[in-house]
């Protein structure tokens with residue numbers, strides 16, 4: 001058995017994968033593959049409707065927000081957020097907490113002025129800056145809720161006088177969030193919600209239509225809202241698997257229940273890292289992510305043999321990102337705590353052998 005700690009694409013529940021694979025052959029007894037039915041068929045429309053309702057229910061999305069399933073990944077949203085929300089000649093504020101935040105702010109520069117209000121670049125993004133002012137004259141402030149590469153997470157969202165735009169790609173549906181505090185939330189599905197190929201967008205309707213610029217149809221949230229995420233052919237498979245994953249989450253007790261599990265999962269793993277003399281956590285304690293746990297070894301020469309032992313025990317995907325090194329255990333919603341105990345056992349066994 002494999003224990004999948006991969007950062008992205010991340011682990012999906014086994015029963016979801018099983019149902020999805022069956023649907024590829026025969027979708028709900030239609031005698032057709034999910035991949036060959038029309039996206040305008042009543043069968044697929046029911047899938048999309050259910051996916052949207054599940055997002056609304058699981059995240060308590062208030063009235064006045066639209067839920068979209070789009071293509072192009074979170075990276076496309078780096079551009080679409082300013083395209084749709086930043087007026088000509090306007091300004092947007094960005095908090096730079098990693099490579100993804102940096103990519104987002106670079107895209108915004110195509111559309112207007114960008115003010116980087118805080119950055120932790122000088123510390124290789126090992127912490128989340130909290131001491132900054134939000135410029136009242138900016139159209140929005142952009143944040144990244146979880147920094148996948150560095151294992152830092154914004155534990156508490158702040159209240160803001162201007163709309164908050166948030167990249168939640170790597171911790172969407174892992175914890176309770178008050179959607180009303182945000183103007184726009186977006187997340188590539190492939191970490192905590194489904195397969196690559198679809199991006200969730202939750203946008204506050206009354207922020208739209210104010211830029212004064214013409215926006216091509218596919219890049220315009222308004223067109224996508226009017227088309228019900230079907231202005232063009234949607235990624236049916238990715239939406240279907242996301243819907244199944246959201247259903248799985250609902251059956252588990254929804255976001256509050258998974259949040260409790262995630263708290264426990266992260267706690268036991270960080271406890272072992274802090275206790276075990278061979279390992280050291282990378283992120284500032286108060287900003288430690290409950291989704292991506294980054295750690296290095298006090299003696300880097302031991303990293304290769306540790307990785308080898310971990311792989312022998314069925315652990316996959318724990319090699320750290322090249323810009324951080326060491327290890328990254330991604331412990332997304334679908335990873336059972338039993339897999340974390342397997343990792344902990346390997347860490348203890350390795351420490352015992354290398355006393």
Ligand code: PLP
Pocket residue numbers: 008072073074075076100144146147148149167168169170188189
């Ligand atoms: N934002 C965050 C926080 C990410 O972790 C990633 C990918 O890992 C991205 C954005 C980019 O997502 P995509 O590959 O869907 O464009």
